Amino acid sequence: MAVKKEISEALHRITHGVYVISAKHGKKINAMTAAWVARASFVPPLITVAIGKTRYSHDLIIDGGVFAVNILGKSEIATGKHFGLTTGRKVDKFSNVSYDVKATGSPILKDAIAWLDCKVVSHYDTGDHTLFIGEVLDGGVLREEEPIVYKKDEFF
Numbered sequence: 001m002a003v004k005k006e007i008s009e010a011l012h013r014i015t016h017g018v019y020v021i022s023a024k025h026g027k028k029i030n031a032m033t034a035a036w037v038a039r040a041s042f043v044p045p046l047i048t049v050a051i052g053k054t055r056y057s058h059d060l061i062i063d064g065g066v067f068a069v070n071i072l073g074k075s076e077i078a079t080g081k082h083f084g085l086t087t088g089r090k091v092d093k094f095s096n097v098s099y100d101v102k103a104t105g106s107p108i109l110k111d112a113i114a115w116l117d118c119k120v121v122s123h124y125d126t127g128d129h130t131l132f133i134g135e136v137l138d139g140g141v142l143r144e145e146e147p148i149v150y151k152k153d154e155f156f
């Protein structure tokens with residue numbers, strides 16, 4: 001079912017940042033770019049990420065029960081494209097990328113401006129996506145730079 005053009009155009013006017021959502025299950029790691037990330041609670045600190053059901057990352061987050069949100073700075077459009085335009089089913093997106101691991105083992109990108117390491121506390125079926133709610137177990141700021149404000153034509 002196609003969404004009415006006016007609804008689509010209005011939805012495109014919701015502002016988003018650009019994030020790399022990483023995940024780990026056993027020895028497998030992967031990450032994908034996401035714009036649909038939001039805060040959900042001060043205490044405990046909760047955040048939500050909406051992940052398409054067809055994404056490889058979706059299966060890893062379901063199976064591993066953890067994810068990290070890597071917040072990208074304005075200079076990291078290429079990083080957003082790297083993780084957002086290919087699938088971990090076909091390529092190892094971490095073959096040339098430096099990262100650390102913290103509380104959950106989900107990769108924390110050295111090039112991110114800040115990170116939030118989360119365990120999944122619940123998830124909801126939301127149409128073609130799943131909304132994951134994560135409790136932030138640890139987080140930090142890596143450098144001072146303005147975050148990206150998502151503009152579709154910079155990525156697609």
Ligand SMILES: Cc1cc2nc3c(=O)[nH]c(=O)nc-3n(C[C@H](O)[C@H](O)[C@H](O)COP(=O)(O)O)c2cc1C
Pocket residue numbers: 018030031032033034035036037050051052053054055056057058080081083084085086087088089129150155
């Ligand atoms: C800027 C940008 C924002 C994106 N936002 C989302 C998002 O919020 N949720 C989502 O499921 N996919 C989003 N995607 C698409 C995924 O990043 C893309 O399908 C990716 O290839 C999935 O990788 P995976 O199969 O390795 O998990 C976005 C892509 C880009 C470039």
